[in-house]
Amino acid sequence: MATPETETASTSPLSIYDLTVAYHRKPVIWDVEFDIPAGSLVGVVGPNGAGKSTLLKAAMDLIPRASGRVSVFGKTYRQNRHRVGYVPQREGVDWDFPVNALDVVTMGLYGKIGWCSPVRPSHRRAAMEALSRVGIAELAKRQISQLSGGQQQRTFLARALVQDADLYLMDEPFAAVDAATEKAVVEILRDMKDDGKTSVVIHHDLQTVPDYFDYVILLNMRVVAHGPVADVFTPENLNKTYGGRLTLLDEVSNAMRRRDRSL
Amino acid sequence: MIVWPLICRFLLLLKWAGCTIVGCGFALAESGLAAASSGLQAADSGLFNAGQLPVVLKILPLAQSESITDRRISLPSWEQWQRVLLMQDYNTRVVILGTAMLGCAAGVVGCFTLLRKRALMGDALSHATLPGIALAFMTANAMGWQERSLPWLLLGATASGLVGVAAILAIRRLTHLKEDTALGIVLSVFFGCGIAMMGVIQQMQTGHAAGLESFILGKTASMGASDAKLIAAAALIATVVCVLLFKELKLLCFDEGFAGSQGFNVLSLDLVLMATVVLISIVGLQAVGLILMIALLIVPAAAARFWTEKMWEMLLIAAVLGLISGIVGAVASALFPRLPSGAMIVLTCAAFFIISMVFGTGSGVLVRTVRRLRLNRKVVRRHLLRAVFEALESQPNKTTPKGETKPKRTVSFNQILPMRSWSKPQLQRAAELAAREELITQVGEKLRFTRRGRLEAERLTREHRLWELYLITHADIAPSRVDREADRIEHVLEPDVVAELEEMLINTRQLVPESPHLIQANPSSANQNVADAGSGDAGSGDIDREASP
Numbered sequence: 001m002a003t004p005e006t007e008t009a010s011t012s013p014l015s016i017y018d019l020t021v022a023y024h025r026k027p028v029i030w031d032v033e034f035d036i037p038a039g040s041l042v043g044v045v046g047p048n049g050a051g052k053s054t055l056l057k058a059a060m061d062l063i064p065r066a067s068g069r070v071s072v073f074g075k076t077y078r079q080n081r082h083r084v085g086y087v088p089q090r091e092g093v094d095w096d097f098p099v100n101a102l103d104v105v106t107m108g109l110y111g112k113i114g115w116c117s118p119v120r121p122s123h124r125r126a127a128m129e130a131l132s133r134v135g136i137a138e139l140a141k142r143q144i145s146q147l148s149g150g151q152q153q154r155t156f157l158a159r160a161l162v163q164d165a166d167l168y169l170m171d172e173p174f175a176a177v178d179a180a181t182e183k184a185v186v187e188i189l190r191d192m193k194d195d196g197k198t199s200v201v202i203h204h205d206l207q208t209v210p211d212y213f214d215y216v217i218l219l220n221m222r223v224v225a226h227g228p229v230a231d232v233f234t235p236e237n238l239n240k241t242y243g244g245r246l247t248l249l250d251e252v253s254n255a256m257r258r259r260d261r262s263l
Numbered sequence: 264m265i266v267w268p269l270i271c272r273f274l275l276l277l278k279w280a281g282c283t284i285v286g287c288g289f290a291l292a293e294s295g296l297a298a299a300s301s302g303l304q305a306a307d308s309g310l311f312n313a314g315q316l317p318v319v320l321k322i323l324p325l326a327q328s329e330s331i332t333d334r335r336i337s338l339p340s341w342e343q344w345q346r347v348l349l350m351q352d353y354n355t356r357v358v359i360l361g362t363a364m365l366g367c368a369a370g371v372v373g374c375f376t377l378l379r380k381r382a383l384m385g386d387a388l389s390h391a392t393l394p395g396i397a398l399a400f401m402t403a404n405a406m407g408w409q410e411r412s413l414p415w416l417l418l419g420a421t422a423s424g425l426v427g428v429a430a431i432l433a434i435r436r437l438t439h440l441k442e443d444t445a446l447g448i449v450l451s452v453f454f455g456c457g458i459a460m461m462g463v464i465q466q467m468q469t470g471h472a473a474g475l476e477s478f479i480l481g482k483t484a485s486m487g488a489s490d491a492k493l494i495a496a497a498a499l500i501a502t503v504v505c506v507l508l509f510k511e512l513k514l515l516c517f518d519e520g521f522a523g524s525q526g527f528n529v530l531s532l533d534l535v536l537m538a539t540v541v542l543i544s545i546v547g548l549q550a551v552g553l554i555l556m557i558a559l560l561i562v563p564a565a566a567a568r569f570w571t572e573k574m575w576e577m578l579l580i581a582a583v584l585g586l587i588s589g590i591v592g593a594v595a596s597a598l599f600p601r602l603p604s605g606a607m608i609v610l611t612c613a614a615f616f617i618i619s620m621v622f623g624t625g626s627g628v629l630v631r632t633v634r635r636l637r638l639n640r641k642v643v644r645r646h647l648l649r650a651v652f653e654a655l656e657s658q659p660n661k662t663t664p665k666g667e668t669k670p671k672r673t674v675s676f677n678q679i680l681p682m683r684s685w686s687k688p689q690l691q692r693a694a695e696l697a698a699r700e701e702l703i704t705q706v707g708e709k710l711r712f713t714r715r716g717r718l719e720a721e722r723l724t725r726e727h728r729l730w731e732l733y734l735i736t737h738a739d740i741a742p743s744r745v746d747r748e749a750d751r752i753e754h755v756l757e758p759d760v761v762a763e764l765e766e767m768l769i770n771t772r773q774l775v776p777e778s779p780h781l782i783q784a785n786p787s788s789a790n791q792n793v794a795d796a797g798s799g800d801a802g803s804g805d806i807d808r809e810a811s812p
Contacts, residue, residue, distance in 0.1 A: 062523045078526075086524040093518045097378065098574045107514050111525035116507045143572040159521075179760075 361491030366589025391427025393457025481552030481605025569623025
């Protein structure tokens with residue numbers, strides 16, 4: 001399936017070879033191997049507990065790998081860290097933290113600002129721009145616990161945008177957000193794609209996969225299939241990923257048909 | 264009578280128990296005072312060189328002439344107040360400066376540990392210092408060094424404190440036990456170990472061990488100028504580290520995963536934070552004591568959180584609260600040399616905490632209560648307006664004597680009462696509130712909208728019904744999107760969905776759509792019909808939702 005020896009692999013935004021991650025002797029994902037084409041919108045789908053978040057975290061060296069290699073634009077993650085933007089799960093942080101939305105977005109620049117140096121007005125301006133790009137500039141001074149779920153997610157997205165990275169890794173940016181936010185996020189993802197940026201997005205709603213993404217990775221502890229949505233996002237592959245939950249598959253084939261019509 | 268002797272015995276038992284409790288209380292009080300006076304004794308016995316002579320002894324000549332058996336706590340005289348408050352003695356000045364800096368730094372460091380949710384780590388750490396202090400004392404004694412050399416004792420404290428923290432991390436890493444269990448085990452075992460060693464020291468007949476107790480409860484009285492300078496220096500270092508690494512530590516506390524992805528080494532940052540906690544706890548031992556050190560780390564930070572939603576403000580407020588607590592503690596300790604200064608500092612902190620908890624402008628109890636009451640009032644107002652609106656809507660037009668039909672403009676209490684689970688007084692109160700806002704006028708038991716009230720009620724009822732309609736027609740996705748508190752439904756839903764809902768509104772040919780509670784879907788039809796089973800005038804309004812694009 002994966003072809004790590006081809007020459008495209010060396011410049012691929014994200015290539016993963018033979019990745020195995022284990023918590024307490026129990027492997028969570030194993031033998032994961034894929035690389036993704038530059039400038040694509042990649043959806044990662046799979047059932048709960050399939051190791052989707054683990055995959056992203058292991059790719060960024062946030063959790064130790066049992067084996068395997070990750071290359072980001074042909075180098076290690078460490079060397080190319082500045083080219084990667086990360087949107088963690090919204091539930092992962094304490095939203096009762098005493099900071100406002102602008103502060104959170106500015107955190108995306110901390111790596112660039114460097115140790116011990118203060119945040120400067122130019123950094124705040126960049127953060128404001130990112131906030132207006134996600135459409136919540138007027139909420140910049142609001143304490144983050146007073147933001148709605150969708151607004152919190154937009155704040156996280158803005159924090160990644162301000163990093164001005166080439167590869168974005170997003171952990172469920174569409175989880176429990178309002179429709180307007182979902183639309184805004186999709187638009188931003190498409191803009192980024194037009195700018196030649198690559199996004200890898202963990203996604204839950206199978207129905208929207210064909211609309212949102214052009215490349216998909218089906219994951220259930222190992223990679224079931226990966227490739228362009230049109231080739232890979234098939235009922236058979238989904239059956240292998242999710243097991244025989246047929247109602248789900250019907251929905252998907254409907255969604256695929258809708259997509260074909262619209263193309 | 265058989266019962267009588269039993270009662271007698273019971274009474275005897277009670278008396279005995281009472282005596283025991285009271286006795287225990289006395290014993291405790293005595294031991295506390297004994298510890299305090301033995302501290303004085305130690306100071307008295309000339310262990311310190313002239314420059315380090317305890318402050319109290321210099322300011323309060325009275326203390327020197329006191330016998331050990333004299334356990335009164337005497338009120339300080341006016342001159343003593345004056346001397347301490349005006350900081351006329353060099354030593355007083357230095358000690359107050361030391362504890363003030365300590366409180367300030369503990370406030371700052373405490374904010375980060377609180378937000379990192381590691382507040383109790385500091386407690387385990389300070390308790391774990393006791394065996395180190397005892398061991399340092401013993402070795403110094405055995406080697407014939409100056410036993411009470413503070414740097415040496417603090418070195419021992421640091422070493423065993425770090426061993427304690429390492430033990431917690433090891434238990435958490437190597438076993439399936441959780442952090443709270445590990446903290447509990449290490450804290451109590453190390454402290455018990457230390458207490459046992461203190462017992463051994465008491466038996467060693469060196470005669471100079473008594474001052475060690477001041478590490479447990481804190482005693483600025485046994486603090487010399489050079490000790491205070493050491494505290495001030497350590498506090499300054501910790502504060503400077505926290506200020507320099509403000510943004511890195513903030514990121515660590517808020518989102519460690521993102522910090523890691525940005526290339527910040529989470530482990531090193533945690534170690535730096537832990538190091539500042541160690542530094543502060545160790546130098547604070549003498550002033551606050553190891554049992555109460557944690558209070559200085561947690562309480563000012565927790566109190567500061569009630570006042571603000573900005574991190575640097577929280578740091579500043581915590582620093583100021585800690586600073587004042589330190590000063591008050593040192594002053595109290597100078598005026599009442601027998602009271603442990605740790606307790607004084609902690610009680611000051613606690614006073615600030617209680618005030619902050621109640622009156623804090625950010626999230627204090629008072630502010631929150633007012634907010635909740637305001638919300639309740641808003642909900643009640645909304646209910647009243649809708650109830651009146653719906654009552655008006657459902658009642659038949661009245662016919663004037665001239666034969667014209669006119670919509671009725673008033674509703675009586677009896678009409679609205681059954682619409683909700685409110686009592687008559689509650690309804691009356693709601694009506695009064697609405698009248699005060701000029702939304703409703705009340706004549707006897709009749710309610711009538713003002714012009715503004717009518718518009719407001721129309722808007723509320725429309726929004727309410729659109730939301731309900733949305734919940735029914737989009738039940739699969741609605742729960743995550745319904746936001747009743749939003750100013751307008753359009754701010755939350757897409758325009759086409761609102762338009763679709765509006766379509767139903769237009770179809771019902773009235774300003775406000777019928778309440779959609781009684782919706783019957785016709786399974787034989789592909790379209791979903793919203794049959795209006797309500798009253799009268801809008802009965803023809805079948806809603807065809809597929810009609811919208």
